[in-house]
Amino acid sequence: MKIVYVKDTNALEFDKQNKQNTVFAKYFSPGCPACIAMESEWDDMCKDIDDKYNTDLILAQIDPTGMSKLEKTATYSDVDYVPSIVILKNGKKVAEYDGPKNKDNMIEFLLKGGYVKHKMKGGSKKSKRRKSKSKRRKRKNTRRNRKGSGTSNSKSAIDKRDKDDFNFVENERWLKPFLVALNNYFDTSHTITYMETQDFAIRSVDKVFRPKGFVTTPAWEYRADWIECPGKQSIEHYSNCRDSPGFGNRHVPSSRKFNPKYNNLKSGDVRLKNDLKLAKESYDYIKSMRAIDIMLKTPSSDYTRFSIEGDKSDVENKNFMIKLREIQSSQVKKDSYRALLEAYGYSKPVSIEDLREAQRETKKLMDETHDIIGDRLSEKESIAGGKKSRRKKRRKRKFSKKH
Secondary structure (H helix, E strand, O other), rough: OEEEOOOOOOOOHHHHHOOOOEEEEEOOOOOOHHHHOOHHHHHHHHHHHHHHOOOEEEEEEEOHHHHHHHHHOOOOOOOOOOOOOEEOOEEEEEEEEEOOHHHHHHHHHHHOOOOOOOOOOOHHHHHHHHHHHHHHHHHHHHHHHHHHHHOHHHHHHHHHHHHHHHOOOOOOHHHHHHHHHHHHHOOOOOOOOOHHHHHHHHHHHHEEEEEEOOOOOOHHHHHHHHHHHHOOOOOOOOOEEEEEHOOOOOOOOEEEEEEEHOOOOOOOHHHHHHHHHHHHHHHHHHHHHHHHHHHHHHHHHHHHHHHOOOHHHHHHHHHHHHHHHHHHHOOOOOOOOHHHHOOOOOOOOOOOOHHHHHHHHHHHHHHHHHHHHHHHHHHHHHHHHHHHHHHHHOOOOHHHOOO
């Protein structure tokens, strides 16, 4: 099995490859909402086929630049709509998938067509004996290693898990302020989705960039590159990405250039400083957004994640995730991003209107209190005045009796 992403740079090479192997091809556009919605399902399908099935299929994603290049070749590229999912043999369309765009249905379609087969379990008695012997040897070796060194299966498991899992505690420094900006952007009654968060991050980071050169790249194209470039370990063979010296040598789309007005900012440039800070936080989010989304949406995997005792950071992240799951389960209107912000201990600042309302209520209460105190004082004065008049009368009587 082979997974390829077909663009204008490798379309001709793909045209040669598909003559030898059957291709399960998805024709898509980065700006198409339906294409974006099925992106995670396609990725999950590729992982499942790789893990559980035997096949010589090429799983291909073909973007608009790749389609335009393939028009000059014999490979099928004349699609009426996107996303279109087809089977290609020798570059010709032999079948089209028009079912639900989810992992299970697509795999079922491939199984029925005989394009993939389940991996065989077990084997002959001899092979089973060999496997059982090799297992016994491995057990003996691991026991010896444990006695000798006191390490390390658990450590390797922790290292493997750490590569896959996102640590919310370690990344609070940039993730929390990004989520605060995201929360302030949307109305409190609105439920924030994964695609809206991705869109907000791309717009925030692209705000500090401008087109490179005189050629204006279509928005859908450089937006797709913003999704891909940050996650690349190396961009040596990836022409659509480059290092940006002005943006800390981060991987950015080749068509975008860092805006020089964000260089050498002075103390008074508060707005520009905030834009640049949010751009860096948004870049970090784009880099980790799929790992974050997996952690937010897979509470069933928490037992596996935290079954191995790790260092202090692992324990802190485990406690954080327990707190996050409690908040998520108590939410009436499910909003994972606001739940995450609440788990970080964030409470929304009081607005100016709320402060004014509180001042009005306080003034009203003080006025009522003053009125009550005034009434009580006047009552006391009247009582005291009555006592004085009675005293005067008594004195007059005594004086008249004497004289």
